[in-house]
Amino acid sequence: MLVVLVVLGVLVVAVGGFALWFFKIRDPLKGEDFYQFHVEQKWPWELTLTPEQEKAFMAGLEAFDDNEGGCYPKREEGILRVYSPMMLISLFSMTEQFAAMGPAAIQDPARAVRELVDRAAQGETLGVLYYDDEWMGEGVEEIDGMDKYRFTDAVMSAMHAQGVDHEFAGGYADEDKGYATMGVLVKNPQHVDRMYDQAHALAGPAPDYKNRLDVWKDVMKPENPEYLEAFDRAEVEKSKYINTLMFCFERMANEYREARPHMRYAEPHDVLSVVMARMLERNMPGCTWTRPPTREQYELALALLSNRS
Structure with missing residues (x-):
């Protein structure tokens, strides 16, 4: 009996250790060991903070991930994805606000980060985008004959115009979560x-x-x-020279449904180009930047969304 209990104890410890590795250390998207809240002092938004401040900020994010709504920092894009409430928050904006909180943020980073997320949850502003993983609508499986995968492909196509002189700066669209990001870079220095x-x-x-x-x-x-x-x-x-646009699929889909009858013979990606350009130009809800755009960045984004061949 004693041997059985010892074996069971070892198994419990092993399973617990595996669970800790899989859910807290291993990055499930990359399939490799990667502690998501490490301090780097690498990307531009991180350099807004001192090493001590970044350490506290990351501790605050980890506390929010453990005890609140859950989150994941998309470091290269400078975006924090919050699971609940579902939203994207600019890490440029968050780190600036965290630094402005002074010593109090370092002393209680969990409270500071929770306060920043609560601020973002009060309403969409520059650098805050709400998204909905039920973006197609309850029970809806197609929009204009497109399932979520084909709609997402059309979104990606809409973000890459032909014949526009610019530097490629990346882009991403998530059909399950319901958002897209579009990097904007005029030219590499x-x-x-x-x-x-x-x-x-x-x-x-x-x-x-x-x-x-x-x-x-x-x-x-x-x-x-x-x-x-x-x-x-x-x-x-x-x-350092890239700005990123964020789009909500739910709002894009609503605008698409309204625009489609007026563009009956256009390809879906062309309709989405018009929709996304209109959302940007009119500063409509469902579209925002990770940081205030320069005039060049704004005009390039409009050109990328408006010019297709």
């Missing part, structure tokens, strides 16, 4: 281009593939760590 050139030089010449086995071998080969570090530095530097 010259020093950023040089950083990318230096990184690619470390990667060496492009491989000469003879067959599929060569491709497989190259894919399986570990990347040069010096190249990865140099490329990451270039990505971080580039991010």
Whole structure:
């Protein structure tokens, strides 16, 4: 009996340890160990804070994730996704407000972060976007003949115009959660281009593939760590010049339904281009930036959404 109890105890500890690793340390999206609330002092919004402030801010986010509505920092985009209430909050705005709270935020970061989330929950402002994972409507499975996957594909297509001179700055759309993000960058500064050139030089010449086995071998080969570090530095530097638009699928879908009868022969992505450009131009609910846009960024975003071929 004693042996059985010992074995059961070991199993309980093992299962508990696995659960801690899977849910708190392992990033379920990347499938790898990744502590999501670590201090980096890396991305522009993080540099708003001192190392001590960022440590406290991350502790506050972790406390909110553990005890409140749950959250996940999308670091590169500078966005905090809050699970309940469902919303996206600009990390640029959050860190500025956290720093403005002074020593009180460091002394009680859990309270400070909860207060910031509560502020965002009071109403959509610049840097705050509400989303709804039931964005199609209760019991609705298609919009204009499109399921959620095809609608999301159309959204992604609508965000990438043809023939507009700009620097690619990324984009993302989540058909399950009901939101999209669109990076906006007019042009890389010259020093950023040089950083990318230096990184690619470390990667060496492009491989000469003879067959599929060569491709497989190259894919399986570990990347040069010096190249990865140099490329990451270039990505971080580039991010300083990127602004990000956030769109709510629910509001886009409502506008799409209204616009569709007036554009009966247009492709869905063209209708969405018109809808998204209108939402941006008229400052309509369901569309916001992670930080105040420059005139160049605003005009580029309109061009990207308005020009399709």
